[in-house]
């Protein structure tokens with residue numbers, strides 16, 4: 001029970017990596033708050049995670065709503081020991097076809113909202129809390145269509161290091177999980193049939209030495225390490241879970 005008596009808040013805890021992490025944290029004894037927007041997947045997640053989970057319907061791009069929701073959650077379950085700023089969107093579009101609306105949606109969700117998620121959590125964070133951001137291998141890769149997304153994830157990488165430095169005086173650790181291609185619903189718009197998903201898995205998996213995409217719970221295990229006292233002197237780093245995709249020189 002590595003997270004016994006800990007309170008954790010996970011944005012985007014109703015799907016994919018966030019849901020797998022919520023499960024891993026609960027299995028290790030944490031009290032978990034999840035946020036998301038989709039009522040159906042929020043209800044399904046509540047079913048999977050059990051009655052103890054606290055579910056918040058929240059659009060993280062609304063900074064004022066985020067502040068209010070976090071204050072209410074902390075009043076209900078207690079101040080936070082762990083924040084996982086995980087909510088995010090994908091989306092590959094060629095440079096020339098990316099509209100200002102698409103660009104701004106990616107920036108506001110994957111970059112601006114991450115900053116304001118941590119800011120909204122700050123007054124409710126215990127000293128020696130663990131903050132975890134969700135990055136991506138795209139921060140260091142070049143890939144056609146991913147410029148806007150990659151820019152947000154490079155910014156998250158910078159935020160991890162700078163937040164770690166700023167919050168260290170309170171003993172708060174800030175780290176990042178950096179997934180490579182991971183099997184979650186984020187890929188659904190790009191692979192709408194089973195055959196398309198198999199082809200995508202083969203293509204993305206084939207880019208890494210280990211030859212496959214990650215499972216969501218493989219990212220959750222990295223988040224669990226960073227959340228736990230096992231990482232009590234670890235801050236400002238990232239754990240990359242990508243089958244070696246970014247290991248090649």
Ligand code: NDP
Nearest residue numbers: 012015016017036037038059060087088136181182184186
């Ligand atoms: P999913 O699509 O399964 O989950 C994304 C989650 O983010 C959902 O819970 C979604 O909630 C939530 N979310 C998105 N936008 C908002 C918003 N405006 N307000 C509140 N919640 C929001 O994808 P993943 O689990 O794969 O993605 C999680 C994180 O992992 C993202 O940051 C992504 O960039 C990162 N990542 C994923 C990789 C992969 O290959 N899967 C690779 C590298 C990084 P709702 O559906 O209710 O809107």
